[in-house]
Amino acid sequence: VVGKAPRGMIAYKFPPEEATTIVEDITVQVGRTGALTPVAVLKPVLVAGSTISRATLHNEDEIKRKDIRIGDTVVVRKAGDVIPEVASVLKDMRTGREKQFKMPKKCPVCGGPVIRPAGEAIARCINKNCFAQNFRRYQHFISKPAFDIAGVGPKILAKFIDEGLIKDPADLFTLKEGDIAPLERFAEKSARNIVESIQSHKKVSLGRFIYALGIRNVGEETAYDIAEFISNRLRRKE
Numbered sequence: 001v002v003g004k005a006p007r008g009m010i011a012y013k014f015p016p017e018e019a020t021t022i023v024e025d026i027t028v029q030v031g032r033t034g035a036l037t038p039v040a041v042l043k044p045v046l047v048a049g050s051t052i053s054r055a056t057l058h059n060e061d062e063i064k065r066k067d068i069r070i071g072d073t074v075v076v077r078k079a080g081d082v083i084p085e086v087a088s089v090l091k092d093m094r095t096g097r098e099k100q101f102k103m104p105k106k107c108p109v110c111g112g113p114v115i116r117p118a119g120e121a122i123a124r125c126i127n128k129n130c131f132a133q134n135f136r137r138y139q140h141f142i143s144k145p146a147f148d149i150a151g152v153g154p155k156i157l158a159k160f161i162d163e164g165l166i167k168d169p170a171d172l173f174t175l176k177e178g179d180i181a182p183l184e185r186f187a188e189k190s191a192r193n194i195v196e197s198i199q200s201h202k203k204v205s206l207g208r209f210i211y212a213l214g215i216r217n218v219g220e221e222t223a224y225d226i227a228e229f230i231s232n233r234l235r236r237k238e
C-alpha cells in the first residue's frame with residue numbers, strides 16, 4: 001500500500017516515561033471481585049528505567065476508545081508508581097493484520113458466564129467462587145510440599161492475579177523484575193527478592209512436581225508413589 005511504509009521510531013520523541021512497543025496479545029485477567037480486565041502483552045520495552053512487558057487496558061470501552069488492536073504499535077506510559085498503560089496507538093504503523101479484541105463470553109478462569117450489566121464498564125464472571133478457586137490453585141502450587149516458594153505471600157499472589165501478571169501457576173517462573181516493580185508499593189518485598197525467591201525454587205523433585213499439579217485425589221503421598229513408580233520404570237528401561 002502506498003504511503004504505508006512504517007516511519008522510523010526516531011521520528012517520535014518522548015519523555016523518558018514513554019516508549020513505543022508492540023501489542024503482542026491482549027489477555028484477560030479475573031480479579032477478586034470477578035471483574036475481567038484486559039491486559040496488553042507487550043514486546044518488552046524499557047520505560048522509566050524498568051522493562052515493561054504488560055500494561056493494563058482497564059476495560060472494553062477503553063480499548064474501543066483508544067482503538068487498541070493486537071499487533072498495534074503503541075506508546076506505553078509509566079509514571080511514578082502507577083501501573084504501565086497504553087497511552088496511544090500509532091495508527092499509521094498499521095499493516096492491516098491487526099486484530100480487534102473481543103471480551104470472552106466465558107470466564108477464562110472458571111468457564112462461568114460473563115455478564116456486563118447495562119451502563120457498566122466492567123464485565124464480570126458471576127461465579128462467586130471463581131477467584132477463590134483460582135487463588136487456591138496458585139497457593140497449592142507454591143506451598144511447602146510443592147514448589148515451596150516462600151517469597152510469594154498471599155498478598156503478593158493476589159496482586160499478581162489481580163494485575164494479570166500470571167494466568168497459570170507456571171507463569172510465576174517467567175515473571176521479571178519489570179513486571180513486579182510497578183506493584184512494589186503494595187508488596188512488602190522488593191521485586192528482585194521475589195524474582196530470586198521464585199527462580200531459586202524452579203527445580204523440584206518429580207514427587208513435588210506431581211503434587212504441585214494439584215490433581216484431584218493426588219495428595220503428597222500418592223504424588224511420591226507415582227514419582228517412584230515412574231523412576232523405577234525409567235530405570236528398568238535403561
Ligand SMILES: [Zn+2]
Binds near residue numbers: 030
Ligand atoms: Zn470465573
